[in-house]
Amino acid sequence: MIAWMNWTPSVAIFFAVIAGLLAVMTVYELVSPSVERKGFLPIATTRGDRLFIGLLSAAYIHLTFLAVSDVTLWVALAVSVAWMVVLLRWG
DSSP: OOTTSOOOHHHHHHHHHHHHHHHHHHHHHHHSOOOOBOOSSSSOBOHHHHHHHHHHHHHHHHHHHHHHOOSOHHHHHHHHHHHHHHHHHHO
């Protein structure tokens, strides 16, 4: 049924990491419910909101690196992880 997908190890790891992030955030939310707070983002957000914004940002960071640079995507990954940490902590 999913034979049309190109399930390489990289794709499987990508989806496993996203699923793991969602599972960890779900358990964290059940153990310690979050409240909306205002960080440097122009809106009040919860942890889940900041995770979603971070994942979207990571996609755009990678696309930007692909469009304007010839460096390896490991650099984009490092920038994305750093941005995600900043966003989840102070966003």
